[in-house]
Amino acid sequence: MAIELLESLGRACLHGGVLAGVMWLMTRWVRNVPLTLQRWGWWLVCAKSLLALVGWIWINLPLLPVPNRESGVETFSIVSEAPMSKAPTPYKVERQAQSSERIARGGLTALIQYVPSALLCLWMMSVVALVWGMIRRWVGVERLWRAAQPLSDTEWRRRIQQLCVQMELAFVPCVRFSCGAHPPMALLGGRVLIPSTLWKQLSDEERLMTLTHEFAHLQRGDAWWSIVPMLAQTLLFFFPPIRYAARQWELGCETASDTATLRYLGCTSYAYGALLLKIAEQMRPTVIPLTAGTTHNFAYLRTRLQQLRPEPRAAKSIGALVLGLVGLLALPWRLTAQIPSVHQVDWHQKLSALRQVDWGEAYETGIELASLPPERGYALLAEHWACLPMQARQQMLKAFYYTRPYPLRPRVHPKLLAVLELGINDRSPSVRSWAKSYLEQLTLREFEDADAVRVWIAQHRDLPIAQVVRMHWEPFLRELPRFPDAERIARLRRLVESSAWLRESTIVRPLALRYHLPEWLTPILHTNMTDANQVAFLQGVLECLFALSLSERELRPALAPLLKPDGSCVPSLRAYAVRLLGSPRYAWATADLLTLARHAVEQPIEPLLWAALAETFQSLGEAQALSILHEMLARTDNPTLRQSIKQAIDELEGNG
Known part of the structure; x- marks a missing residue:
């Protein structure tokens, strides 16, 4: 365990360090790249290191040659069939000569084997200390916020609202004034904290520049984006390139807010630089996690002052090109061997190589196993089941239960019950929970505990899976009309939880249409349900209807109240x-x-x-909706909604 974690840390340092070196060289060779673009390159460096650390997602490049299975196998040949003499062979003499040396080195070897565990403990204690320090600083800021005084000046409230409209902010930030000697800060939750002593010493123009700078942080969500560099800097505190990348990201955020302030207010670089100097003279350097607007030292201030100049258009183009190259390198590439043919696959080696954190690879391996002849695929899985990591066993259950492409639908695998039995008898509660959930979806019933599941499997183990599916779904659907309304609704809730089975086109979907399931689901959509759980149930009913691939004549009555313009229904x-x-x-x-x-x-x-209308018109390629989308765009100030509508308009106009 300790060695695996140390390997992950080393892999993260290697990947992050290489990308940091590439980014550093590019910024030295191409000096015109503005810091506002450089910051994203440094953010990618931190993200790359975290991806390499967790090792969950990899993009395999099958460039290495197919490994030769015989290359790693030891071969032995009989040199002579004569009886062995009692004299020691050269091999035995060598072993005897080495034994005394091993004894002498035994103490050193015993110490060396504890080195990985000691290093891991030291790393964990350091991380805990760093996290504790960040928590203390964050709690201190929250105390300052609670003790701070809100803005009471009516004139400045009006100015702030005008500034939000000018910057197209979707909300009006909450501004408070504290008694601490810290720089202005933009906090999570749309909050801005400014020292009251500093506010009193600033002119109206300087106050407006200060607010614009902090609002720019909130507009871009710098506090949220800074989570990735903060995590990388905390987990890889011992690696200087990552600390440098995190600092460059923070510097880039400050420079981006400086540029935004000059752009929105049209003030001069001289006036804004004087404001930065005034703040730096009176406030002590501070670094607080999950905040934006903090400062480090005067070296950062000097760099920010040097960046207070217009950015040439060519520099932005070059910076975008550099950022695109760094982004390409930041993807979690991994060189792998070329995919061998089916007859060359070493399943023992492939299954033994699965790691706890690489669930994506485990799922792909499970898909390949489920695609083999049923008996062979199950035999391989059962042989290696006990040696697989917990997450890999979960993904094997998923791979044998579902088939692709998306949206996933259950596969009627001949050995599905046997695979689920492996999960039910597993040593891990999480794996047992997955297997139990899949079996409850298949059978449309709830099992009290794992023992009840084992009894059920013992009774149905030898039956074909198609027969098992039919013997549970057909009575369930056939008996729906016999139940009172309340009990029928409860049974339909159980069916909604198993809605993926309605995409199974050989058994379940024909049964659902045969017993008129849409006729029982449609009236539910016409009821007035407003509770969150009830709305979620109605959404599940919609999923069931669409999973049945109904025709226009069958689906239109169900959707009529939802598509009626003046109809009353829950907007979501x-x-x-x-x-x-x-x-x-x-x-x-x-x-x-x-x-x-x-x-x-x-x-x-x-x-x-x-937003739903914009996405649907975009998917349908409906050009007649362009005028409506333009009118929507003119009416809304919501940045997220505007982005969705703009994207739909651009694609529709491009297709036209």
Whole structure:
């Protein structure tokens, strides 16, 4: 365990260090790259190191030759068939000569084997100390915030609202004034904390520049983006390139806010530089986690002052090119051997190489196993099951249970029950929970505990999986009309939890259509349910209806109240239905969607519905919606909603 974690730390240092070196060389060779773009390159350095540390996601490059299985196998040949003499062979003489040396080195070897554990303990204690220090500083800031005084000046409140409109902020930040000697800070949750002594000494123009700078941090979400560099700097505190990358990211954020302030207010670089000097003279350097706007030292201040100049357009283009190259290198590439043919796959080596954290590779391996002849695939899995890591065993269950492409649908694998039995009898509670959940979805029932599951499997182990599926789903669907409304709703809730099985086109979907399941689901959509759990249930009902691949004649009655412009329904449910219609097979609903959009644009803004309409029109390639989308874009100030609408408009105009 200790050696594996140390290997992960070394891998993170290697990947992050190489990318940091590439980034450093590029910034030295191409000196015109502005810091506002450089910061994203340094952020990618930190992200690359974290990805290499956890090792969850890799992009395999099959460039290495296929390994020769015989190269690592020891071969022995019989040299002579004569009887062995009692005299010691040269090999025995050598072993005897080495034995005394091994005894002498035994004490040193015993000490060396504890080195990895000692290093790991030292690393963990250091990380805990760093985290504790950050928590203390963060708690101190929160105490300052709670003790700070809110802004009471009506004139400045009006100015702040005007500034938010000018900067297209989706919210009005909360500004407070503290008694501490710290620089202005932008905190999580749209909060800005400014020292009251500094505020009193600033002119109105300088106050506006200070607020604009902090609002720019909030606009870009620098405090959230800084989580990645903060984690990398904490976990790899011993590696200077990562600490340097984290500092360059913070410097780039400050420079970006400086540039945004000059752009929004149109003030001179001289006036803004004088403000930075005034703040630096009166405030002590501070570094606080999950904040933006903090400062380090005067070297950073000097760099920020040097950046207070217009950025040439060519520099931005060159910077974008450099950033794109660094982003390409930041992807978690990994050289792997070329994919051998089916007959060359060494399944023992492949399954033994699965690691605890690499669940993506485990799932892909499980897909390959499930695609083999059933008996062979299950035999290989059962042989190596006990040696697989916990997450790999979970992914094997998923791979044998579902088939691709997305959206996933259950596969009727002949050995599915046997694979689930492996999961039920597993030593890990998490694996048992996965197997139990899959079996409950398959059987449309709840098991009290693992023992009840084992009894059920013992009774059905020898039955074909298709027969097991049919013997549970057919009675369930056939008996729906016999139950009172309340109990029928409860049973339909159980069915909604197993909605993925309705995509199975050989057994379950024909049974659902045979017993008129849509006729029982459709009235539920016409009920007035507003509770969050009830709305989630209605969304599941919609998923069931769409999973059945119904025709227009069958699906339109269910969607009628949701697509009716003046109909009363939960906005999130209507938006969910609109998104589900974003497929060419539902082009028949285009006229209804256009009518709904024309009505929606005349009503108060509903962000969920507007975003869903934009995405659906984009998927359908409906050019008639362009005028409506332009009107939506003109009405909304929500940055996220505007981005969705702009994306749809750009694609529709490009297709046109």
